């Protein structure tokens with residue numbers, strides 16, 4: 320008789336200590352909160368993920384911008400227009416909402432950007448089609464950046 324009571328008591332203790340379901344749910348929810356926090360941080364401080372970690376910009380170089388326009392028209396215009404949303408976002412003023420590093424990393428490394436960067440992830444969720452990697456060189460991506468610098472809210476096209 321005494322032994323049965325003991326077995327019951329032990330069983331009860333084991334069952335009670337396994338009831339951690341509520342705690343597990345809390346742990347699953349945490350990363351989502353963290354992501355939200357990152358999205359709410361200043362996009363003009365986000366450099367993205369990829370080969371470009373730091374760029375210093377000088378005055379706009381019109382010759383580079385012209386060359387960048389040609390690279391853009393050849394590689395990007397199937398999905399992007401400057402002043403109108405198509406498959407991807409309109410790129411007018413993109414240098415005013417993203418850092419130069421983020422823009423170049425989006426061009427050179429879109430697969431990891433949409434997988435890991437909170438801003439790019441949010442864009443993918445909105446536009447649904449993933450941005451294609453056009454396998455440009457860093458120099459070509461830099462020319463496109465220069466072209467984008469000439470397409471700000473202060474210009475028109």
Ligand code: HEC
Pocket residue numbers: 391394395396397398399406407408409410413417422425426433439442443444446447448449450451453455463
């Ligand atoms: C197959 C279509 C496609 C091609 C080609 C493409 N993009 Fe994109 N791009 C997108 C989409 C769609 C997005 C939004 C993010 C997503 O859904 O992946 C995007 C996002 C971007 C962004 C971020 C815009 C913002 O508002 O922050 C930049 C910058 C950009 N693309 C530049 C380029 C450049 C430069 C090229 C050419 C080298 C290019 N894209 C080629 C589809 C494309």
